[in-house]
Amino acid sequence: MKILKYMLIFVPISFVAEFLHAPSYIMFILAALSIIPLAGLMGEGTEEISHYSGPKIGGFLNGTFGNATELIISFFALKQGLFDVVKASIAGSVIGNILLVLGLSMLAGGLKHKTQTFNKKVVEVSSSMLLFAVVGLCVPALFTHTVDQSLLNTRYEGLSVIVAIIMFAIYVLSLVFSFYTHKDIYSINVEEEGTAKWSLKKAITVLVVATVLIAIESEFLVGGIESVTHSLGLSEFFVGIILIPIIGNAAEHSTAIVMALKNKMDVAMEIAIGSSLQIILFVAPVLVFISLLFTPMSIVFNEFELIALIVAILIANRVSNDGESNWLEGVQLLAVYVIIAASFFIL
Template structure:
């Protein structure tokens, strides 16, 4: 965390660079280096809030503010017409949270605690919802990939909007389920290690300020995507599905691993799986709605993305379905992520 705080120096450097007209590639790098510590601060802030609110709300807030980073980045990409970056970042966030964040948490926590237990009822509910949500998100792509192109007309693009509305309604239902009608399923108690270092007011202030700064840095980041991809020989597809989710989810990565090391696997799972669920049911629909302000965007994933999304969810269901985890299961999840990332790199 100390290293992340030293990286905050890149924030004023990037702002100065904007006024001095640094090249887009340099601005991309400076913005990325600025967003990572800001996301870390957001993670620290939500961890402090969890002392006051409990693990359920703490995990929910971390997932929300972690995804706020990606939502802001995707909004500016949407504004610039970088639809491939936006769509691939949605898929990349889901795959990264399920395989990389959850895998790293299980691996780190398992090395310290050997076997870690968590609330199986919560995992069953979240994983079932996650499987349904991924299938729903993939329906527009399956629709276009399986039908004869000659049978398609422009109305199929409206299918994406219909799916977005249904997903958003389901998201509201899931919040009502977890926080009101079935909140007893999510109850969990820990022997607290230490006390909150920040006041609740300070933690909320840090979250708000970090979010504003991330919005500024996100505009710098997106402005350099096309330049950095051409100079490094990378596709916008790879930048969207691997680089942007890693930069945007830095808060979730660090906080989920920290919670696992403290043997708070329920919080780590809520961050990893809950964040993926939130990307599908909240972030994706919001981006589709926002695209109506510019150019309507259809969520049509390619075949490799479809397979990677569905396989990721199935693997997570299998690994987390027994109510316990160890370091080997975490290593397996990360291995699958790196294999998938290698595949996207050569596309």
């Protein structure tokens, strides 16, 4: 999208502002406006690489680098000890993908094409995996209410690592499932269109440069979180669960909507549900492992985050039942998202 390329002007502006020691909340806004087009460039780079690597590897790269922005932002938040923001951004990414992205995709696609269909088997596998992942997140939270609080520091840290290892192992097995043992299920989604606009060298260079710049901008962004929460009266939960996921995944979100408008609901569903799956089974465990280098982060989510996650996953399972979607289902998903966002806003 052309508007994303114009937004790249905020990258040098943010560097100048940092040099001039601009207020933290200004740096937060400039970093947010810079990350959105950089994430778009990263997505474009992986898409170009997929023309050389093949559709299956390309799809995997798109999913992985689609969540790279979220991982980088969370890394710097983790480094500063903002655990509530990190966990809220994990929950927010899943909720945003399933309710906001999928809702907008179904609404836009449904208004243009009335009823759209998608590969029911693929979505059922992904949504079932999501349900398992949320169960994995619920168990540690229940554990905190049943064990002596004085033992939590010693026992719970180990439980978080164990849960993270199991989730990461399931993620690896899901790749084996989709790439080898049951790749026939996914064959409907491996159409490659068009030819590469960039050379492989250019695509890799753009991907590397965009990743480095996102890392720098993420440090600016995280440095301004506390200032923004105080200046605008926002809670860290709202920033983590609503703002950061939207900033980090804006380019990916727009891609899902464009695919739905082109009547490619399979691709839109994969972006929304597949990305959510990768957030819980890959990004969350990796962040737990990284936290061991600083201050270990628990994998306990608060009650409302868990309820919001469970509601989102149950809706994803319900939507995938018939293999069809329409604009009204999109409106329903968006309504739930707005209710959840409003609830976190007033916290």
